[in-house]
Amino acid sequence: MEPTMRGQRWLARASLASAAAAVLVLGVFAGLKTFALLGVGLAGLAITAAAVWWILSRRGLPRILAALLALITPIWVLVEFTQARLTWVVLASGGLWLLAAGTGRAALARHAAPDQMPEQPASTFVHPVLIMNPRSGGGKVRRFALDERAGALGAEVVLLEGPGETDVAALARKCAAEGADLLGVAGGDGTQALVAEVAAALDLPFLVIPAGTRNHFALDLGLDREDPSKALDALRDGVELRVDLGRAGGRPFVNNVSFGAYAEVVQSPAYRDGKTRTTLGLLPDLLVGHRGARLTARAGEHDFTDPQALLVSNNPYGTNDIAGLGRRTRLDGGTLGCVGVHVTSAAQAAGLLRGAQSAGLTRATAASVVVDADQEEIPVGIDGEAVRLRVPVHCEVRPGVLRVVVPRLRPGTYRERPRLDWRLISRLGLTSRH
Numbered sequence: 001m002e003p004t005m006r007g008q009r010w011l012a013r014a015s016l017a018s019a020a021a022a023v024l025v026l027g028v029f030a031g032l033k034t035f036a037l038l039g040v041g042l043a044g045l046a047i048t049a050a051a052v053w054w055i056l057s058r059r060g061l062p063r064i065l066a067a068l069l070a071l072i073t074p075i076w077v078l079v080e081f082t083q084a085r086l087t088w089v090v091l092a093s094g095g096l097w098l099l100a101a102g103t104g105r106a107a108l109a110r111h112a113a114p115d116q117m118p119e120q121p122a123s124t125f126v127h128p129v130l131i132m133n134p135r136s137g138g139g140k141v142r143r144f145a146l147d148e149r150a151g152a153l154g155a156e157v158v159l160l161e162g163p164g165e166t167d168v169a170a171l172a173r174k175c176a177a178e179g180a181d182l183l184g185v186a187g188g189d190g191t192q193a194l195v196a197e198v199a200a201a202l203d204l205p206f207l208v209i210p211a212g213t214r215n216h217f218a219l220d221l222g223l224d225r226e227d228p229s230k231a232l233d234a235l236r237d238g239v240e241l242r243v244d245l246g247r248a249g250g251r252p253f254v255n256n257v258s259f260g261a262y263a264e265v266v267q268s269p270a271y272r273d274g275k276t277r278t279t280l281g282l283l284p285d286l287l288v289g290h291r292g293a294r295l296t297a298r299a300g301e302h303d304f305t306d307p308q309a310l311l312v313s314n315n316p317y318g319t320n321d322i323a324g325l326g327r328r329t330r331l332d333g334g335t336l337g338c339v340g341v342h343v344t345s346a347a348q349a350a351g352l353l354r355g356a357q358s359a360g361l362t363r364a365t366a367a368s369v370v371v372d373a374d375q376e377e378i379p380v381g382i383d384g385e386a387v388r389l390r391v392p393v394h395c396e397v398r399p400g401v402l403r404v405v406v407p408r409l410r411p412g413t414y415r416e417r418p419r420l421d422w423r424l425i426s427r428l429g430l431t432s433r434h
Helices: 003-029 033-057 061-083 087-111 146-152 168-177 189-202 216-220 228-235 261-267 275-288 346-357 422-430
Strands: 119-121 128-132 156-159 182-187 205-210 238-248 251-253 256-260 295-299 302-305 309-314 336-341 361-366 368-373 377-382 385-390 393-407
Touching: 003 087, 003 422, 033 061, 061 087, 087 422, 128 146, 128 168, 128 205, 146 156, 146 228, 156 168, 168 182, 168 189, 182 189, 189 205, 189 216, 189 238, 189 251, 189 393, 205 216, 205 228, 228 238, 228 393, 238 256, 238 309, 256 261, 256 295, 256 393, 261 377, 295 309, 295 336, 295 361, 302 336, 302 361, 309 368, 336 368, 336 393
Parallel strands: 128 156, 128 182, 182 205, 205 393
Antiparallel strands: 119 238, 238 251, 238 393, 256 309, 256 377, 295 302, 295 368, 309 336, 336 361, 368 393, 377 385
């Protein structure tokens, strides 16, 4: 047996043993009280999940009361366990379950095939040109001296000075016409997408410098968002990745396009200055009593009917986080991810915590998605930028058209954690052959 397979099997056996011990601890030390403990725990989880939904879907006094309920419920569960003098039993069993889950995921991670995008050595650049927005991300260009560091590495830096400099795509085409053999951007995802479109059309390498507020594209490329200057290492020790680029209504996107509730949140004038506060303020009307356009969508052979929120992404997001909208393992799959949310009750909303298994969440993947509505024009968020587009909105992916240059060493390369599959863990741990 190969060492890797042997390690998988021992991790799976450790997981199964820990799970069995967790059940045994409850059975031996709690006895018949096990069922009461289970009932209290499940009730506490359900009440907390419903309270979180009410926090999101209400405002004013009901929201305050829901927040108090979310805080009090775990305390109630702990008091019940303490009064039964079984707190240590619950903690011991919980610790064993955590160990079982950790070793089980480790076994499945070794079992899974590598998900890294293929890379090749980057070219030597004679005339790299980097477009930088000094206002982006609260002034990261100046704070990290990105223009000075780029100049020291032989790059030409073009600063976007003043609010009048809005046609970034035209500026990128001008730089390419003047001999640039690499185009790069220090800015947010919306600006990244505009220049990426030009780079893809001219088959030029593209450099991402995460100098915006969130930079989800840089995150999924594994770049260091805390220190955007490290992205400049690609100019001296870089590798090239071939990634996909999306287009919606004729506009490029590197991350996603949002419709419905989230798109209407993005349209709010207050969104850019206070994203979290604005979202919490608008979600009650949008999710509980949605008054926007009635949406429909077709992703390949899959139909979405009346989703309250719809998100189309450049490659699908992972399936193990809330609503599955966190990270993308790869950006070269040649498909769009499509996630629709439709909830009509607190129970369905709380079920979103189950991710892909939620009754209120629908997923599909396709090469193209068509979104229609009962209005001629609808609000859309393209990489977080608010626009309005006429329907139907055609979304498509263009496989491998973008040559992204990244540093050889990247701290944040992501690999999705495998879902706990106890059948596979049992097969790995209880059989001598795979």
